[in-house]
Amino acid sequence: MESKLTLIQQGPFRSFVYRDYRFVWIAATSSSIANWMLKTAIAWLILEITHSPVLITFAFAVFAIPSVVIGPFAGVWSDKYSRKKLLVFIWIVSSVCSIILGLLVMADFQGIWVIFLLTALIGSSMPMVFICSQTYIYDIVGPANALNGISLWSLGLRLVGAGGAIIGGFIIESAGTYLAIFVAAIGYGVACIAISAIRHVDARGTPDDSSVFENLKSGLNVIRGSGLLIGVVILAIIAEAFGYGISAIFPILADEGVFAVGAFGLGIMNGAFGVGGVLGSIILATLRNLERLGALLVMVLMISGLLLLGLSLSTYFYLAILIIGGIGLLMAGYDTFAILIMQRSAPEGMRGRLTGVLVLTFGIAPAGHMALGFMTAALGPSLAIGTSAVIVISVTLLVFITIKKLRSLQS
Template sequence: MFRALSYRNYRLFFVGQGISLIGTWMQQIALSWLVYRLTDSVFLLGAVTFCNQVPAFLLGPIAGVASDKFNRHRTLIITQALSMVQASTLAALVLTDQIQVWHILSLSAFLGTVNAFDISARQAFVIEMVEKREDVSNAIALNSSMFNMARLVGPSIAGILIALVGEGMCFLLNAVSYVAVIGSLLLMRLKFVERVKQERKVWASLTEGFSYAFGFAPIRALLLIVAQLSLFGMPFSVLMPVFARDILHGGANTLGYLMGASGVGALIGALFLAQRKSVLGMGKLIVFTMLLFGFGLMAFALSEVLLVSLVCMFVSGFGMIVSMASCNTLLQTIVEDDKRGRVMSLYSMAFMGMAPFGSMLAGAVAEHIGVAYTLVGCGFLVAISIVPFAFNLAKLRKLVHPIYQRLGIIPEIATGLQSASNLTAPPEER
């Protein structure tokens, strides 16, 4: 389950990023609570998320070209340092009681711009930290477990700190937490990676990346799933403060409990993926967990009892992270190395870039019909969005299997397919 941690560089990254992500989740919860406390506006909750995530949509392709062209290790050091500056500025404004909504919107947009370059570089950097390709899927699953362990711990700490000393301390601790990840990056000993010189201009590189990703049906299908999950499913986190305060009649602690329950489900989902030895069967798994995520959201939206809501958040968190991490794993294992940055930037666009549009739309709709009905609609759309993928799964499987045979990414898969080719069983049974 933890075999990727045998690599020194990945182990450093895992520890440093894990500490930093706790601070990131603390800031996210504190920021949403601060905005809702200052404005009582569901629309502005969506607007802040929009400002934070829309740069990933606008700048994602350019960030992908940069990731393929420049040193990813140095890029990550720069982006993490800039993120520390953003958190420090936010902390200073809140602790001195100078914070205004326009400050929050501007700083969210700044962080979103930094994240656009950080995410594509970080996703593609995994392959440089883990030497054996067969361990890449494990590293991705452990990344997800680290992310969701922080998602479990961060909101819980944030809920307590907000109640005791206010939101400012959460922002300050997040700024300090970046020291861990920057330190881990500086301590790495990386092999020299000679990059293929890109003679093409940026526009030509962008065109090549788009043509490659959307011209191959399996990559196109996986990116579409991530985009739909982000557009219809991720707005639930934006609406959490409203459910915590107005529907469940709680406070910042209740918000922390809800996000923590989602984090527990997601953590278990990530560990479930980490113990898998191959990617066979992930297509069917994605179908199941997308349905689980959608129905979990609908049940949560209709609940007015905290315990039931926590269970629904647990189920939703499990379904969400298994779907997302499975798509990430499949993409990382079938993409060509020289186009990895660009494809993963499209993944970032689908994940981070579509979420702001969903958040803005959900916030606007919730102002008119209420958060409960809005989230029921979101869950329903998540559930039905996976239906086309389910019907085309057998065709997509045929296209992907030869790649594993040719590249030997997962040895046992190649062996299994070689044996299966001698049988007369239909593709669905192979």
């Protein structure tokens, strides 16, 4: 028994030895499957109502825009208040909003702006989930196991996310969009129950009598004073807008004008992106340490740009699926490297605030989603994706050349 325990503690699943980590993981994965199913359902719903590339990408943007306002404050709140209570509250709100949306779809309601409002309310939970999960993981498993804990967390999100996207597409095709939305509501409920079981004694951040705005200012000052962290934030914006953001035009690729694969094909594309992320997270979880995190962050974004270029030239659906999977794999690397750089660069008691600034990019990135929508409407999907590839490669190369510490950063 002792040898088995030692093997687990030294193996790729060592973070699961911690009880509270297991509940954080269950909560995060339940929320992830809900998010993926909901994104697939909303994208298809908007496509059926409007057939507008701009409005479809706007739906993705609306899901992320709340991060602009909430992201930095969420970091402060996670440092000052009970993370458990914050997460329970936002998952209850997400579940209720999903139920309302599902009922509206059942009633054949087609008010686009009401759908966008509910989408924005659900999307407002994302920064809090991300920040609280990351700070929980770092506190529970410690710096030595942070790479493993974050990678397994990412693996869980991507593994169930891939299944959620595919199952969501199947449910939409066979039973209707409303049912996929109701299943998403159940996922948020499961997440709420799981996080309630956390016993972590450091549920509140370091006691601090300063105001939320003063705490926010202190976090921004740390970023502003570090060329390294500014570079990471710039690369995060590029990755969110044109790496993850490419999924915003998957419905266009699935429609009759390109691959003509329908809602199930849309689910396959989203699923391929998730499966690629799963493979990337598995690889990262098996590693114990990494050298030159900054160079690795740059490398995954450069290769992502090249794959986007390949996607823009692809005329075969299954080749596109392989490329999309590759981009998903690389985005798993981006997630882990960016988070680790932020967590390890943060002064004690400020991990939430610095991670909150990183989450801010989730909300800034919809500008890229909207740009993709306008480019797709004006130029077609191939040229839009090709332009995205050029932007990713150019900006990443510029950041790499101009920020010396990013090139030399060690783990």
